[in-house]
Amino acid sequence: MRVGLVLAPRVEGVRVSWELRGWSLLTLLGGLKDSVLVRPSELAAPCPVRRDVWLMRNGVRLAGGSVSRGVNYHREILSVFRAAVSEGWGGLKDVVEGGVIRSHAGAWALAVVTAWLSSGQVPPIAVEPYLPPVLGFTRSKPDLVVGSAPAEVAYSPAGLSGKYADAKRVELATYALILEALIKLPVNYGWLIMVGDKRVSTECVVVDDVLREEALRAREDVARVASSLTPPQPNPESCPATCPFRESCLGTAPATEGLGEVVRA
């Protein structure tokens, strides 16, 4: 079992330039006047040209019933963590008796928090804490903050990989920057909780200079798209089969797999 999520990982030799620490970026990004604020989750939107960001910003909603499985796994995991953090063993009893755990995702979360509570500790986890606007980002809400490290739950039917996984790492780096700007302490890593239809795994993501620069570039890119009066053109060479905006964009319905890969409002 991956109790690594709830214990300090071994992250050694992380080199982060002073100017790429969140607190240093406050001066640079705090003065953004002509840029719209960006949601960290928009950095992980799957569209290669970020048209999904533009569509969401301009009122296009996902088709009913299209965002289901991934969202349900997500809720299940966070419900278990929330119960353990706020009410300890009593909370977990309620979760088990209340039928909250319906899948392997909930069972995984239960195993993690049970290991933690068994060691006599109160999990130092904040579940969906609201972070105030900073660094050109809106008020935001990472899934978890474990100690001072952000954690995000991401779903893909066969497990997270490829560009979506890369984008979620960038989103995690964004939360690390935001937390650094707020608490003025180094945040050198975050956790990716990867949920597939058969298993859950975790990755400790080191937030190095490369990822920080990527996050800053992505923020600028999303701000440019969000402030445009017209959607990004032309169409990308290929669109993810599961993109929930296919109907709006291409006139074809999305595949029914992988619908967790959406922009969260």
Ligand code: SF4
């Ligand atoms: S259908 Fe293609 S162009 Fe439209 S939002 Fe999805 S990925 Fe982007």
